[in-house]
Amino acid sequence: MTSLASNIHQLIRPHVIEDGLGGYTPNEPLLVQLQDALKPNNGGGATSAGGAKLPVNATALALQQDIAREATQANVTMTGYLINNTDQILHAWDTADLTLEWSTYLATLTTTWVNKIQKLISPAKPYHPSRPCPACGQRFYGEERNPCLSVHWIGTDGQVTHPEDWTMECESCGAEWTGDSLGAIATAMKSREGL
Numbered sequence: 001m002t003s004l005a006s007n008i009h010q011l012i013r014p015h016v017i018e019d020g021l022g023g024y025t026p027n028e029p030l031l032v033q034l035q036d037a038l039k040p041n042n043g044g045g046a047t048s049a050g051g052a053k054l055p056v057n058a059t060a061l062a063l064q065q066d067i068a069r070e071a072t073q074a075n076v077t078m079t080g081y082l083i084n085n086t087d088q089i090l091h092a093w094d095t096a097d098l099t100l101e102w103s104t105y106l107a108t109l110t111t112t113w114v115n116k117i118q119k120l121i122s123p124a125k126p127y128h129p130s131r132p133c134p135a136c137g138q139r140f141y142g143e144e145r146n147p148c149l150s151v152h153w154i155g156t157d158g159q160v161t162h163p164e165d166w167t168m169e170c171e172s173c174g175a176e177w178t179g180d181s182l183g184a185i186a187t188a189m190k191s192r193e194g195l
């Protein structure tokens, strides 16, 4: 699968993602998850000055509008046809016979969307490396067999923080690592694609 095909797949179809434990877990289409994040109680839910929930998640709405505009513009430039529906545009790109230039451009464009949606829908989820704890050697603990290791690498703003600010803890033995012991974190993070 090319990166464009893979991005489109994640954006418009149910798919599976790595669960960080060496297995896979089902995931809704990213555009559906973005739509869900518009609801005020999801996706970080912005609050007004008075503390009341805003009617929509403004960040999610802005991202959805950006994606729709960028998709429409790219599609008009490429085909000359105006389609005002992101889903339909992506379906068209998926089956179109694209030039190398366009397929490269659209792959980059859709990668940005995938990354932005993923940041928005999972702002502060810790990452669970599929590695044994460097201190106690366990990978799972408890009756639920939860992963021992949690790496906290996303700030409260939903952005990836500087590696020096990452922390890792083992929920089984209680060991903790901070930026001072980046070696252990880096080793545990190596199982994560792209890092």
Ligand SMILES: [Zn+2]
Residues within 6 Å of the ligand: 133, 134, 135, 136, 137, 138, 148, 170, 171, 172, 173, 174, 175
């Ligand atoms: Zn441990």
